[in-house]
Amino acid sequence: ETGVTQSPTHLIKTRGQQVTLRCSSQSGHNTVSWYQQALGQGPQFIFQYYREEENGRGNFPPRFSGLQFPNYSSELNVNALELDDSALYLCASSSPEGQGALEQFFGPGTRLTVL
Amino acid sequence: SQELEQSPQSLIVQEGKNLTINCTSSKTLYGLYWYKQKYGEGLIFLMMLQKGGEEKSHEKITAKLDEKKQQSSLHITASQPSHAGIYLCGASLYNQGGKLIFGQGTELSVKP
Numbered sequence: 078e079t080g081v082t083q084s085p086t087h088l089i090k091t092r093g094q095q096v097t098l099r100c101s102s103q104s105g106h107n108t109v110s111w112y113q114q115a116l117g118q119g120p121q122f123i124f125q126y127y128r129e130e131e132n133g134r135g136n137f138p139p140r141f142s143g144l145q146f147p148n149y150s151s152e153l154n155v156n157a158l159e160l161d162d163s164a165l166y167l168c169a170s171s172s173p174e175g176q177g178a179l180e181q182f183f184g185p186g187t188r189l190t191v192l
Numbered sequence: 193s194q195e196l197e198q199s200p201q202s203l204i205v206q207e208g209k210n211l212t213i214n215c216t217s218s219k220t221l222y223g224l225y226w227y228k229q230k231y232g233e234g235l236i237f238l239m240m241l242q243k244g245g246e247e248k249s250h251e252k253i254t255a256k257l258d259e260k261k262q263q264s265s266l267h268i269t270a271s272q273p274s275h276a277g278i279y280l281c282g283a284s285l286y287n288q289g290g291k292l293i294f295g296q297g298t299e300l301s302v303k304p
Contacts (some may be wrong), residue, residue: 081234110290119196119280119294120235133291167234171290179290181225181282183235 081184102170109151114165198295215281225282
């Protein structure tokens with residue numbers, strides 16, 4: 078069974094640029110969630126995708142957008158980068174089949190630095 | 193205000209000692225998750241609790257969820273240097289789908 082993978086590992090951008098981060102979900106999982114984790118903080122929910130549709134969004138501006146593909150992999154796009162976007166970006170995959178709360182498994186993260 | 197409070201924020205223990213990390217919510221939780229994170233890396237899933245009064249154990253780590261489903265504790269028995277890292281509690285709330293909210297984390301150091 079393949080775990081959650083993310084690319085790239087690290088990224089350096091300048092203010093105003095655009096960035097795309099990628100996530101491959103765990104085998105058999107059709108739901109992907111993205112989180113932003115600033116230094117010394119817990120992760121903050123950005124949005125979730127289920128079967129290629131956005132299925133919930135946190136308190137992030139529209140310049141944070143996403144996509145999910147038929148193979149359930151996902152992209153996070155951030156436009157007009159700001160210095161405060163510097164963070165570790167985590168994706169988590171889960172499968173909503175069955176009842177109850179979902180077990181969510183996280184990838185290793187992408188460290189984004191905005192200069 | 194923080195919806196999920198963790199305490200303590202940091203902890204230094206001698207190897208072999210027991211320790212407890214607490215996680216408290218002002219709202220009734222649907223699911224409570226414990227993760228471990230090494231600095232700058234991804235989150236490693238430890239346990240998920242959903243039923244009031246539920247308790248789960250894995251190796252030397254035990255997690256409990258209170259009957260009201262608003263408080264959880266993570267207990268490590270006979271700590272080892274391999275237990276060092278940041279422990280995060282996360283929670284899902286009713287009617288909020290798969291969104292998880294997280295506490296700020298507890299940084300654990302284990303002195304040999």
